[in-house]
Amino acid sequence: MQDNRRTEANILGYQLDRxxxxxxxxxxxxxxxxxxxxVIASFPDRPSAERFILLRELRGCAPGIRNPAY
Known part of the structure; x- marks a missing residue:
């Protein structure tokens, strides 16, 4: 059996396929x-896939360990 793949959206460079x-x-x-x-992730619904993309990008923007200023 062959799957039917269709691009639904491009979000922040990630391609979201149905x-x-x-x-x-x-x-x-x-x-x-x-x-x-x-393919880096698979989800049963679109909102979960969109949430994954946003959280993955936000993790990349999170500040690292800060050194205290003395």
Whole structure:
């Protein structure tokens, strides 16, 4: 069986694809990375996939360990 893949959105460089399987219940959303377009995560619904993208980018912006100023 072959899956039907359709790009739903590009969010912050990540590609969000809707993948439909043989049955109507086999729909999932896959997130492809911005660097090499490999699948980095798969989710049963779109809001979860979008949340993953945003949280992954926010983690990259989080400040590192701060040294106290003396």
């Amino acid at each position: 993948v439909e399987g043989a049955s109507q219940w086999a729909t999932r959303y896959e997130v492809l990375g911005p660097e090499d377009n490999n």
